[in-house]
Amino acid sequence: MIALPNDDHTCGWYAALPPAAPAKKLVGLQKVDYAIIGAGFAGLAAARRLAELKPNARIILIDAQRVAEGASGRNSGFVIDLPHKFALGHPDPAHKQKLLKLNRSAIAQLEGLVNKHNIQCQWSAAGKYQGAIGERGEAHLNHFEHLMKDLGEPYHWVEKEQLKKVLGTDYYSRAIFTPGSYLMQPAALVRGMGDHLPENVELLEQSPVRSLKKSDGQWILQGDQGTVTTPKVLLATSIFTKEFGYLKNRLLPVMTFASWTRPLTDAEMRRYHGELDWGLTPADHAGTTLRMTADRRILIRNTYKHVPKYGANVTDETRRWIQEDHRKAYLARYPDLADVPFTHTWGGVYAISRNFTNFFGQLEDGVYASACDNGVGAAWGTISGTLLADLVVGTDSQALSDIQYVTGMPSLNPPEPFLGIGVKTRIAFEKWRSRSEL
Template sequence: MIHLPNDDNTCGWYQALPQTPVKPQLNGEVSTDYVVLGAGFAGLAMARRLAEHSPYARILLIDAQRIGQGASGRNSGFVIDLPHKFALEHPNPEHKQKLLSLNRSAISQLSKLVKQYSIDCQWSAVGKYQGAVGSRGEAYLDHFEHLMKDLGEPFEHVDGAELAKVLGTNYYSRAIYTPGGYLMQPAALVRGLGESLPENIEVFENSPIRRLYKENGHWVLQGDHGVVKTPELLLGTSIFTREFGYLKNRLLPVMTFASWTRPLTDEEMQRYGGQLNWGLTPADHAGTTLRMTADRRILIRNTYKHVPKYGASVSDRVKQQIQNDHRQVFLARYPELEDVPFTHTWGGVYAISRNFTNFFGQLDDGVYASACDNGVGAAWGTISGTLLADLVAGEYSSALKDIQQVTGMPSLNPPEPLLGMGVKSRIQLAKWQSRSEL
């Protein structure tokens, strides 16, 4: 029995979208040339690229939920060009340049698709701020500045007064602005990518796969109402890759949480006094991510949980406590908006590894995966999914060589219960250390 995604219906990004017809469910017995499992950023990119390479092949894209309901539609809406904060610490400058090039290739690819298919997802090239609240955050900003100089990337200092004009709050002491990041509505982007796939891709939603096994040289995927046989299987399943027997004891399931308001009224916008459509990530990685969306919603994201049972690990009581914590963070920044309610609080599960290494490549005969995005899935999922399809098709490039050089095998985790105890303690320690930046 495979443990399936267990996402609730409280994701604000997804609930804000208009309803669309449901794609068919997997039914009966099907044979196909390729199966892509998982319709997030990685799976969508895999399927699209396979179809470009093999326009007459039959390609099935299967998701356990509706497209946009999973982790790819639950993030904070950043598509970041820079390497992740931990990757920026890598001692090899060439390694970091390759990550930067891969991320920017993903942004270019997504930009072209958004324009080509008129995907209405608030796609905007506005960069991002990295903000500090106090001395701890400012020390991290100083270090970030040093890393940016070593990388040769442009950035701007933004003092507290100037930052307040953008954010509508004087809560932050200063920030560093980097121009290369994009903002978007993630569920809208994922859905739009799913609606614009090539014609030889068949999409099945609400079609969980319960069992995977090999028979007569083909992989057999068994669902609730159907069975698929294929010689080539591409997994865009992130943390759920371990449910199929691969990368077991190497991936850590972590959920991070967000809350947002309803759209502010004209009068509330006057009280707010800041700009629209910006994003701020914390200088201290355990701090708070803050967004003002293009449609006037303020989003707060922080709080991390180890979720060995995915969504089922988080009770209603815990969700309410998280929303209460988010409310305090919101009021600390915007006390003049205390009458503006939160409408949604949600979490999204993703995979991290102890050695902060992404997996990319072949797992078994005819089985390939890009797994473990370490929390930066929009750009990484897009480019890794694209290049994985290139690998399967035998289309080699400098970008494929680069991604093979910057990825590897996630390290083994200690056994339970030591793993759960260790992760929980690490998260609690980070929360305590970063309390001044929340």
């Protein structure tokens, strides 16, 4: 049995959107040239690129949920150009430069779509702060500065008093600002892209694929009320790739959580004393991510949980204690805004691998996948989905060579119960070790 997404219905980003039009669902027998499973960043990009390369082909993009309800609409709203913190320490300079080039290509592609279709998603070239609270965080910042120098990328230090003018809090001791990241409302961006797909792409939502099997040279996607047959399947399913029998025991399902406030009133903004539209990630990777959105909401993100059953692992009680932790982090930063309530607390599942390696390529005849974004899905999903389409149709490019250079096979996980015990222990240890930066 394929375990389906089981996301909560408390995602603030999604709740802030206007109601969606009725979903078109999979009904009856559909014969197509290409089927893409998963309508997040990777699936949407793959569909657009396939339609461009094969304008006469029939393409189906299918998702178990509504577009933007899944992981792509649940992140903190960063599109980051720099390689991930773990990748920044890679010993091969070419590896890092290729990642940087790929990420920037994704940003350019997303910005082009936002402008072309006038997608109202708070798209902003705001850059990103990486902030420290105490000695541990500052040590991480010093290391980050060294990595940035090696990469040859621009950055500058922001000291406590100047940082306070931006963030509206003196909680942080200092930060490093990098200019190349973008901010956005992820659910609005993803839905906007779903609303403007090419004519030869048919989007089917609320249509879970219950099985994937091959018969007479065709792949059969079995749904509840219909079937898709196709010679080519693209899995843009992230952690759920293993539900189709691929990369089993190589992907780790991890959920991270966020809470946000309602928009601040004019009076509350005067108490806040900071700026709008900025994002801060923690110098210590297990610390707290902080956002002030363009529409005046303060967002707190921290807490990680191993979720082998995805959303089914998270109860209302779990969300309550997570929100309490978020509230402590919020009050430590904004005690003068203690009367501003949280309106939503939500989680999102993503895939990581023990060797922090992304998978990209062919799994077997007629099946291709981009899986395991290691927590940086907006840029990576966009460029990997685009280039997966190139791979499927045989279009060569330097970008395709670059993504093949930087990807590989995620390493095997230990068997259960050792895996679960090890992951939970590691998460708890990192939280304890990073407690001063939360």
